[in-house]
Amino acid sequence: MKELSDSELLDLFRREESRHYAFNLLVGQYQRRLYSFVRRMVTDHDEAQDVLQNTFIKVWLGLDGFRADSRLFSWMYRIAHNECLDHLRKLRRGLFVDGSAVMERLTSTVDDSTQFSGDEIQRRLQRAVMRLPDKQRAVFTMRYFEALKYEEMSSITGTSVGALKSSYHIAVKKVEEWVTTDQTP
Amino acid sequence: MEERDDELEHLAPTLYRLKGHDPFVVPADLFARFPHRVQSSILELSDRSTPWYMPRKRWAWAIPMALAAGLWWAAYRPGPSAETNGVARTEHVHNDLLLDGIHEDDLWAAYAQVDGNGTGPVLIDQEDEAILAYLEDAGALDLYMFTEEP
Numbered sequence: 479m480k481e482l483s484d485s486e487l488l489d490l491f492r493r494e495e496s497r498h499y500a501f502n503l504l505v506g507q508y509q510r511r512l513y514s515f516v517r518r519m520v521t522d523h524d525e526a527q528d529v530l531q532n533t534f535i536k537v538w539l540g541l542d543g544f545r546a547d548s549r550l551f552s553w554m555y556r557i558a559h560n561e562c563l564d565h566l567r568k569l570r571r572g573l574f575v576d577g578s579a580v581m582e583r584l585t586s587t588v589d590d591s592t593q594f595s596g597d598e599i600q601r602r603l604q605r606a607v608m609r610l611p612d613k614q615r616a617v618f619t620m621r622y623f624e625a626l627k628y629e630e631m632s633s634i635t636g637t638s639v640g641a642l643k644s645s646y647h648i649a650v651k652k653v654e655e656w657v658t659t660d661q662t663p
Numbered sequence: 664m665e666e667r668d669d670e671l672e673h674l675a676p677t678l679y680r681l682k683g684h685d686p687f688v689v690p691a692d693l694f695a696r697f698p699h700r701v702q703s704s705i706l707e708l709s710d711r712s713t714p715w716y717m718p719r720k721r722w723a724w725a726i727p728m729a730l731a732a733g734l735w736w737a738a739y740r741p742g743p744s745a746e747t748n749g750v751a752r753t754e755h756v757h758n759d760l761l762l763d764g765i766h767e768d769d770l771w772a773a774y775a776q777v778d779g780n781g782t783g784p785v786l787i788d789q790e791d792e793a794i795l796a797y798l799e800d801a802g803a804l805d806l807y808m809f810t811e812e813p
Contacts, residue, residue, distance in 0.1 A: 505698040534701045596686025654675035
């Protein structure tokens with residue numbers, strides 16, 4: 479199906495009679511890319527679905543106020559990014575334990591064959607990525623897995639391009655080392 | 664994309680080799696179902712956020728507004744003439760207020776006319792209507808008492 483431009487989607491959304499139709503198109507158009515990012519951040523499918531649903535509810539509630547000074551995708555990605563960080567924070571608070579328990583919870587997904595289909599080296603890579611702090615993991619995921627440009631990442635995270643480059647550079651070196659020396663949880 | 668590949672190739676050869684594979688399992692019909700799931704939650708949300716007594720459509724606000732305006736008009740519209748008002752008020756005057764327009768001296772004079780000493784002790788705790796009935800029965804009630812300024 480042909481993708482609509484931001485302005486076409488927004489025009490449809492702002493008309494009362496096509497509001498729900500436009501939103502349905504918007505979800506269909508962006509759900510895969512947003513899901514992919516969210517899933518890599520929270521790892522569990524059910525949790526990823528909930529986080530993504532909350533993301534789209536916030537998009538629905540905020541779309542009237544969207545002023546198109548950034549791309550629609552970047553704006554939605556930013557909401558998804560914040561929802562992921564918020565979810566992980568709540569996970570830590572909810573478990574009332576230290577970071578290692580959360581790590582265990584996140585990495586358990588890669589041992590579940592219904593959730594993860596990769597081989598041993600892929601499993602090691604995912605475990606290594608999960609060792610990164612949440613914000614750095616988000617940067618790594620956006621760049622390495624989702625192939626976003628630094629400018630786009632800057633608009634999503636509100637961080638300068640220089641800081642993102644440094645963060646990614648450090649993350650890549652750490653993950654490479656953990657994978658090659660098998661220092662993964 | 665090119666930028667990323669160059670960067671990785673030198674910095675992290677293992678990561679470079681592993682790139683491009685997504686090992687997370689995604690249910691086959693997820694992306695067919697998900698837009699409906701989102702729409703349902705949005706409809707549920709708007710149902711929850713609008714109490715049953717609040718109109719759902721913007722134009723529906725006109726109905727309660729019109730009712731409120733009608734009630735306001737009924738309550739505060741310009742009143743009838745002063746004469747009509749006077750009649751209406753007279754009908755609702757409480758019995759205790761019947762003597763309000765009578766000068767006290769006139770009342771004591773009427774008592775004196777009845778019982779001879781002007782004390783009227785039997786009437787002290789009576790309601791206005793009883794006092795008037797008493798004075799009228801005794802023939803001591805003069806109409807001028809109601810027409811003169813106290």
